[in-house]
Amino acid sequence: MSRARALLVLVLVAVPALFLGLGRRDLWNPTEPRYAGIAAEMLRDGHWLVPTYNGRIYDQKPALYFWFTAAGLRLGDDRESRLFGVRLPSALGGLLLACATFLLGRRLFDSGTGLLAGAMILTCWLSFWSGRFCHMDTLTAASLAFLLHGLLARAEGGSWLHLVEAGLALAVGLLLKGPGTLVFALLTFALTALHPARRGLWRRSGLVLVLPVGLVLAAAWFLPAARAAGPAWARGLLIDAGILHLVDPSNAAKHSPFYYLSVIWGVAAPWSLVLPGAVLGRVRAWRRGALDERERAGLAFILAWFGAILIVLHLGTTYRSRYLLPALPPLMLLVARSIRVDLDARDPAAALGRTGLGIGLSALLVAGLTMIFGGRLGHLFSAGILASFLDHLGRAEASILPLGLVTAFVALFGFYRLAANRTRSAAAALVAAIALGFAGWGLHGAPAMDRVHGDRELLAVLRESLPGRDLAAIESYGSRESTEGYFGFELGRPLICLSADRAELAARRDGAPMLLMLRERDLANLERGALDGWTRLGDHALGRHHLWLFCNDDAASRR
Numbered sequence: 001m002s003r004a005r006a007l008l009v010l011v012l013v014a015v016p017a018l019f020l021g022l023g024r025r026d027l028w029n030p031t032e033p034r035y036a037g038i039a040a041e042m043l044r045d046g047h048w049l050v051p052t053y054n055g056r057i058y059d060q061k062p063a064l065y066f067w068f069t070a071a072g073l074r075l076g077d078d079r080e081s082r083l084f085g086v087r088l089p090s091a092l093g094g095l096l097l098a099c100a101t102f103l104l105g106r107r108l109f110d111s112g113t114g115l116l117a118g119a120m121i122l123t124c125w126l127s128f129w130s131g132r133f134c135h136m137d138t139l140t141a142a143s144l145a146f147l148l149h150g151l152l153a154r155a156e157g158g159s160w161l162h163l164v165e166a167g168l169a170l171a172v173g174l175l176l177k178g179p180g181t182l183v184f185a186l187l188t189f190a191l192t193a194l195h196p197a198r199r200g201l202w203r204r205s206g207l208v209l210v211l212p213v214g215l216v217l218a219a220a221w222f223l224p225a226a227r228a229a230g231p232a233w234a235r236g237l238l239i240d241a242g243i244l245h246l247v248d249p250s251n252a253a254k255h256s257p258f259y260y261l262s263v264i265w266g267v268a269a270p271w272s273l274v275l276p277g278a279v280l281g282r283v284r285a286w287r288r289g290a291l292d293e294r295e296r297a298g299l300a301f302i303l304a305w306f307g308a309i310l311i312v313l314h315l316g317t318t319y320r321s322r323y324l325l326p327a328l329p330p331l332m333l334l335v336a337r338s339i340r341v342d343l344d345a346r347d348p349a350a351a352l353g354r355t356g357l358g359i360g361l362s363a364l365l366v367a368g369l370t371m372i373f374g375g376r377l378g379h380l381f382s383a384g385i386l387a388s389f390l391d392h393l394g395r396a397e398a399s400i401l402p403l404g405l406v407t408a409f410v411a412l413f414g415f416y417r418l419a420a421n422r423t424r425s426a427a428a429a430l431v432a433a434i435a436l437g438f439a440g441w442g443l444h445g446a447p448a449m450d451r452v453h454g455d456r457e458l459l460a461v462l463r464e465s466l467p468g469r470d471l472a473a474i475e476s477y478g479s480r481e482s483t484e485g486y487f488g489f490e491l492g493r494p495l496i497c498l499s500a501d502r503a504e505l506a507a508r509r510d511g512a513p514m515l516l517m518l519r520e521r522d523l524a525n526l527e528r529g530a531l532d533g534w535t536r537l538g539d540h541a542l543g544r545h546h547l548w549l550f551c552n553d554d555a556a557s558r559r
Contacts, residue, residue: 022132023080024080027485032086032133036134039086061136069085072087101333126268126321141325141328169181170214190308264324410436472517473517496514
């Protein structure tokens with residue numbers, strides 16, 4: 001298959017997996033409200049050089065991702081278009097990650113392996129979730145993959161355009177999330193160079209030219225921003241949020257040394273179910289001498305890539321499963337190669353592998369449909385909330401039934417082809433079924449979860465009560481990073497955080513008109529009489545909690 005046709009196939013898989021229903025759900029904690037709020041504030045106040053969050057300078061991430069999300073906000077003024085816009089960079093990052101995986105698989109092995117690996121990337125749990133979430137991880141992982149592809153292509157005789165690709169990818173990675181992209185790439189090449197066939201990789205790749213280009217492009221933003229924001233901001237971004245966040249050996253005791261190995265099975269599902277067989281099959285072929293030099297060099301590269309990410313992540317200060325996103329391409333390339341070579345063989349020795357694939361994907365179908373149409377069931381602790389979710393899901397548009405039937409039909413066809421030893425067509429059908437299932441989640445499952453959480457109803461109440469008033473919250477609720485970003489994005493104004501002190505509440509009572517939000521626990525902890533003179537407007541159910549609304553002006557006269 002040609003490169004253009006393969007990329008078109010990846011786009012067709014990505015549309016249902018990542019883009020359908022992208023703007024139909026609310027902003028979910030912990031990251032989405034903060035990043036969306038920063039982008040909305042950047043667009044509203046014009047703070048393009050140095051991002052701000054609720055009026056404060058933000059020193060945790062560079063500005064590039066917020067430029068992308070702010071641009072996405074220009075797609076439309078209605079709420080669904082704005083939510084689609086702030087997630088669009090992440091969804092495009094997921095598609096770019098799949099495309100880069102295809103290009104690497106094509107160069108390391110063949111086009112079929114690359115295409116299958118790219119399609120698997122799009123139907124992995126972690127890339128699906130990250131691609132539909134407002135954060136920079138998919139774009140960062142894609143920048144690393146394109147950086148490695150550019151360097152590898154140049155080392156194998158590619159043109160100067162591959163150096164341009166690598167330089168731009170490095171700059172984008174640095175401007176998205178700091179030095180992680182560079183560290184991952186350098187360590188990957190260092191480990192790859194241990195293989196005899198790759199010892200000249202450093203010299204042939206042009207890394208000595210790519211490195212200064214990437215650093216100069218990143219400095220073109222960083223130096224003016226540091227001049228505008230001051231040395232404390234620059235130090236916080238480079239040292240605290242950059243180097244120390246990435247590498248801190250003192251953090252090793254905080255988590256099990258096997259943390260990331262233990263969570264890889266979940267984040268790479270469903271294809272992680274095939275991973276043990278893929279590893280054993282490749283090791284067996286290597287030991288039998290059945291691999292040619294190209295195959296061995298390709299396997300050495302993807303193992304070095306995966307190993308470099310594990311090494312760096314285990315030195316980090318924060319352990320989160322989504323940090324494994326850059327490790328998905330080498331894992332999917334390994335699985336895809338196994339399916340292309342081992343499981344597709346027409347001999348009895350491959351029967352065990354095909355049986356294991358069928359069992360694993362059957363388990364996936366049950367677990368996946370539960371996840372897709374059942375929502376985030378881990379958060380539904382009570383029968384009442386579960387019943388509410390199912391009720392909202394049952395009242396979804398009529399398209400939910402035909403979509404479910406088509407998904408089931410495609411999945412059954414995939415299992416039929418698997419039973420007939422047509423592993424490649426079976427994998428294609430199962431990729432399509434998973435992508436359609438993800439579309440079902442985006443179109444129906446996630447919006448039903450919004451109704452359970454109750455945030456949409458709260459926004460309707462606030463929009464009705466807020467005109468002419470400032471919006472405030474008791475500090476224990478308002479100072480949470482997700483709260484400030486959520487209301488800043490949705491209502492287009494900063495959130496004022498008040499302490500629970502009687503004197504401040506009394507002073508605010510006689511000030512400008514204000515709408516005050518506080519949770520039940522805050523209400524119970526306030527001093528007796530602290531809210532004297534404030535008018536209670538009622539309470540609002542927010543998931544399993546309640547949010548109380550007060551105002552400091554006469555609510556009756558406003559009606």
